[in-house]
Amino acid sequence: MRIGIVCYxxxxxxxxxxxxxxxxxxxxxxxxxxxTYQQPVRLNIFNANIFYHEVQVPTxxxxxxxxxxxxxxxxxxxxxxxxxLDLLHVHYAIPHASAAYMxxxxxxxxTGRNIPVITTLHGTDITLVGRDKTYEPVVTFSINESDAIxxxxxxxxxxxxxxFEINKPIEVITNFVDIERFGKKPIDAFKKVIAPNAEKIxxxxxxxxxxxxxxxxxxxxxxxxxxxxxxxLMVGDGPERPAxxxxxxxxxxxxxxxxxxxxxxxxxxxxxxxxxxxxSEYESFGLAALEAxxxxxxxxxxxxxxxxxxxxxxxxxxxxxxxxVKTLANFAITILQDEAKLNKMKMAxxxxxxxxxxxxxxxxxxxxxxxxxxxx
Numbered sequence: 001m002r003i004g005i006v007c008y009x010x011x012x013x014x015x016x017x018x019x020x021x022x023x024x025x026x027x028x029x030x031x032x033x034x035x036t037y038q039q040p041v042r043l044n045i046f047n048a049n050i051f052y053h054e055v056q057v058p059t060x061x062x063x064x065x066x067x068x069x070x071x072x073x074x075x076x077x078x079x080x081x082x083x084x085l086d087l088l089h090v091h092y093a094i095p096h097a098s099a100a101y102m103x104x105x106x107x108x109x110x111t112g113r114n115i116p117v118i119t120t121l122h123g124t125d126i127t128l129v130g131r132d133k134t135y136e137p138v139v140t141f142s143i144n145e146s147d148a149i150x151x152x153x154x155x156x157x158x159x160x161x162x163x164f165e166i167n168k169p170i171e172v173i174t175n176f177v178d179i180e181r182f183g184k185k186p187i188d189a190f191k192k193v194i195a196p197n198a199e200k201i202x203x204x205x206x207x208x209x210x211x212x213x214x215x216x217x218x219x220x221x222x223x224x225x226x227x228x229x230x231x232x233l234m235v236g237d238g239p240e241r242p243a244x245x246x247x248x249x250x251x252x253x254x255x256x257x258x259x260x261x262x263x264x265x266x267x268x269x270x271x272x273x274x275x276x277x278x279x280s281e282y283e284s285f286g287l288a289a290l291e292a293x294x295x296x297x298x299x300x301x302x303x304x305x306x307x308x309x310x311x312x313x314x315x316x317x318x319x320x321x322x323x324x325v326k327t328l329a330n331f332a333i334t335i336l337q338d339e340a341k342l343n344k345m346k347m348a349x350x351x352x353x354x355x356x357x358x359x360x361x362x363x364x365x366x367x368x369x370x371x372x373x374x375x376x
Contacts, residue, residue, distance in 0.1 A: 001373055002031045004079055006072070006100065007091040009040040012207055013287040014122035017152070017175050018091040019043050024362045026050045033079055037068070041264055053079050069095040076103035080115055086373040087116040093125040094135060097142035116372035119146040123284030124211070126160050140164050147372055153306030156284040171368065174309075175287045176361035177353055182267045182294035191272040194258075199229040200336050203273040203297065205266065205288050208238025215240070216279040216325050218247045218257070220300065223329035225256060228336055232257045235269060270295035274342070275332055281322050283307050294353035296346040298335065300328045310356070316349040
C-alpha cells in the first residue's frame with residue numbers, strides 16, 4: 001500500500017505514534033509518505049520505503065498568521081496525485097482532518113478519484129482544543145467526513161461521543177510500543193553517571209504543558225527524597241519548565257534534579273529508570289508511560305483519562321486522584337524500600353507493556369486500511 005501520514009512532527013504523543021506507525025509500516029514493505037512542516041523527530045532512520053514531504057508556508061505582509069492549513073491541503077493534493085497514494089491517515093484532528101477533507105475534494109474534482117481519509121484522534125484535539133467554540137463546528141464536520149475514525153483509547157472514544165455529534169463508528173486502536181527497542185538492558189556506566197551511589201532514579205518526560213502538572217512531579221520527588229536517596233531526570237521542554245526549575249531551586253533539590261531537555265533516544269534513559277512519574281490532569285492514553293513500562297520502570301500516575309487502561313494500580317505501578325501528590329509519594333516510598341516487591345512490579349509493568357507491542361497493533365491498522373484501499 002502507498003500511505004500518506006499527516007502529523008505534527010514534535011515530541012507529543014500524536015507525532016510520536018504517527019511516526020512509529022509509519023516506520024513499522026515501511027518495515028512491512030508499505031510505501032509511507034510523511035506530510036508535515038518539518039521532519040518528525042523520531043524519523044531518524046533511512047528506509048527506502050519512507051518519503052518525507054515538507055509543507056512550505058510562504059509568508060506575506062498581508063497575513064498576520066500564515067495559512068498553514070491551505071498550504072497543507074495543497075501539499076496533500078500534490079503528493080496524492082504524484083505518488084498515487086492509496087489513502088491518507090491523518091493524526092490529530094486539528095487542522096489535519098479539515099485539511100484532508102479539502103484535499104480529498106480537490107483530488108476528486110481533478111482526477112475523479114475518491115481518496116480515503118482515516119482520522120486518528122489522540123487527545124487534546126478532542127478534550128481541549130476541539131471543544132473550543134471557535135473550532136468545534138469544523139472539527140465535528142471533518143471528523144464525520146472521514147472514511148474511518150479511530151481513537152487511541154476507550155476513554156477518548158467515550159469523550160469524543162460525549163462532546164461531539166459523531167454519526168459514524170469510532171474504532172479503538174490503542175497506542176503501541178516497540179518492545180524490542182525499549183526492553184533493552186540498562187547501560188551500567190550511564191546509570192552510574194546519573195546515580196553514582198546507586199540512588200533510585202525517577203523520570204518524567206513530557207512537553208511541559210499545564211495539563212502535565214510538572215510541579216507535582218517535583219513535589220512528589222521532594223517528599224520521596226526525605227526518606228531515601230534518589231535522583232530525578234526531567235526530560236522535555238515547554239512553557240511550564242521555568243516554574244518547575246524555580247520550584248527545584250526553592251526546595252534545594254538542585255543536586256538531585258537534572259533538566260535534560262528534549263531527547264530522541266529515550267530507550268537508553270528509560271532503561272536506567274526505576275519510577276516514571278506522570279501526574280497529568282488528563283491523558284488520553286499515556287504513551288510515555290507505556291514506553292517506560294516496556295523498559296521495566298514502574299509508573300506513578302493519576303487515574304485520569306485512559307491511564308487506567310495501561311497502568312494497573314498496585315500491579316504495574318500506582319495511581320491516585322489528580323493533585324494527590326502525598327498519596328503518590330507514599331506509594332513510591334513504600335515500594336522502593338522493598339527491593340523484591342519493586343522488581344516484581346517492574347516485571348509486571350513489562351508484561352503489561354507487551355500486550356501493546358507493535359507486532360500486535362500494526363496488523364489492526366493494516367486490516368483497517370485494506371477496507372478502503374483499491375484492489376491493485
